[in-house]
Amino acid sequence: MANFSKSNVPQFSVEVYQNEFLPEGGREVNAIVTVTSTGGGTSGGIPLTGAAASPSSIPNGSTNAAVVLMVDCSGSMDYPPTKMRNARDATAAAIDTLRDGTAFAVVSGTHVANEVYPGGGRLAVADATTRAQAKEALRRLGAGGGTAIGTWLRLADRLLHSESTASLGSGGIRHGILLTDGRNEHESPEDLRAALDACAGRFTCDARGVGTDWEVKEVTGIASALLGSADIVADPSGLAADFTQMMENAMGKEVADVALRLWTPVGVEIRFVKQVAPTVEELTGRRSEAGPRAGDYPTGSWGDESRDYHVCVQVPQASVGQEMLAARVSLIVPDPAGGTPQTLSQGLVRAVWTDDMAASTSINPQVAHYTGQAELAQVIQQGLDARKSGDIDGATAKLGRAVQLAAASGNDDTAKLLAKVVDVVDEATGTVRLKAKVAEADEMTLETRSTKTVRVKK
Known part of the structure; x- marks a missing residue:
């Protein structure tokens, strides 16, 4: 080694x-x-809290990072009106978390992408003045228009590779944070795929779906293609905490x-x-x-x-x-x-x-564990797809197997999410019954987080 x-x-x-x-x-x-x-940078992605979260005290005064925040401003962000306000507050919280010297920009996304701050095809450098200016610009954000996420990503890509990031060179951190509340209805799936192919390897991107009117496979597909994280924020009031943590993790990246x-x-x-x-x-x-x-x-x-x-x-x-x-x-x-x-x-x-025979047939515990975790992610997806298509027997079998795997591997978080979708009769054998009524947020949370794994217990 x-x-x-x-x-x-x-x-x-x-x-x-x-x-x-x-x-x-x-x-x-x-x-x-x-x-x-x-x-x-950060300690294992653990969010900083309290005094440690202030931008001036986050390590490394100099930076090799550029971040673009993409905020959904489509018409649906006005229902309820608190959603847009929560999105503005969350973006402001993320801006407060930027390390001094980080290059950054804010983009509003509808059926087109617009530069909110600083404008002019460039990025600002984070300090007390530019943070205040950016937060002032956020106040002018309103909801109206459609959703074409590929255009948001392409603008973020241009900004992250503009003249204002030339000093980053090829090894700098280029990162996007994307928030959406709806389906990508104003461009074709092919257009979004082409945008993701064009951006892959050029910057990483965390994607968040707020509320329950967005498409899980779209949001997780964006994060997967751009090697970032995906999650659901079912209650918009949780956005600020989530955005702060995402930005802290981004600020912790060093290479x-x-x-x-x-x-x-x-x-x-x-x-x-x-x-x-x-x-x-x-x-x-x-x-x-x-x-x-x-x-x-x-x-x-x-x-x-x-x-x-x-x-x-x-x-x-x-x-x-x-x-x-x-x-x-x-x-x-x-x-x-x-x-x-x-x-x-x-x-x-x-x-x-x-x-x-004993040596050649024994399975390494790490290999066995992760083979089970990969199967767990797969059967959750298959079970939820079967449930949506009305295949009750298929959904029951797959989600029952998921319950069995989650219990055996100690994946307690996934087990709790599964228990909101099925009634567990016997976790050891994977015997379950589908719940007659499932909250949409619970089903979407299970699907969005289905690929999260737990490590082997030492």
Whole structure:
């Protein structure tokens, strides 16, 4: 395990958990790769509170970050009128949380995107004066018009790569925060997809749905494509606290564009690569080639935090007693000058063939746990889709399996959300009954948070 440290970035470490033993003829190798960065910004994404939350006391006076806040100002934000007020207050709270020196802008989103502050295709630099000006500009925000989220994202992208962010270079943190309360009705799904494809890898974005009139798959799809978080704020009065925490997490990011590089020897095939904690995120299809038998999988921006990845490869058949390197996993970051990427840390995945049945059939506890967590996310989605389409038996079976998996893995948060959608008869066997009446907010919360996982209990 290698480490990399430099004074202005976190220190990264890579740990590999696996059972490397295979029976004769065995070919599938699974490993959980834990990546941890320390010495960066926030402590593991834990929100700062009280005095620590004031912008002047957040660490690192200088910044390498730019943030664009995108606020839904479509007509539906006026129902009820408190929703728009809560959105303005939440955006103001986020602006208060900006670290001095951070470049920022505010965009209002309807069927078109407009610059609210500072305007002129540029970003302002956060200090007491610009924060006050931005909050004054927010007061003029009103609701009216449609919803075309792709236009908001494209404007955010232009701002985050404008002349005013040139000093960030290629390694700076570029981040968006997007709030919507409705469905993306004024552009086609293809237009939104094209915007996401154009923005992917250029900035990260957290997305929030407020109320219950928005489409979960749209909001989670935006966050997934742009490697950010997604959540529901069912009660608009909770927006300010949520926006403050999102901005604190953004301010804690210290290094951008980190990639997981997977090198495999001749004859080894990659089955899949996915993030499995803190959320399940499929990365297999996002590979970009990085030289002979090597590919990069994007992980986004990092502060002080730890994440887990599940790597599954297929190795050539071999006989008892043989061993091989099945994959080398490296964490890399681009060189701002365009030279060779820097390796932050690396770990090895091995394969050893044995005739010891006990060794070759035992499943590594980390692999077993995250295989269950990935299945949990999948059966919740399938169960809710079945419920919406009127397939009662299918929904009951899938959500029952979800209850069983949540209980077995200790995923208490998901278990509580499931209990609002089904009556649990026996969690050990996954015996449940669908509730006759379910609050829309409860169903949407379960769907939005279905990919959140818990880590293996030590």
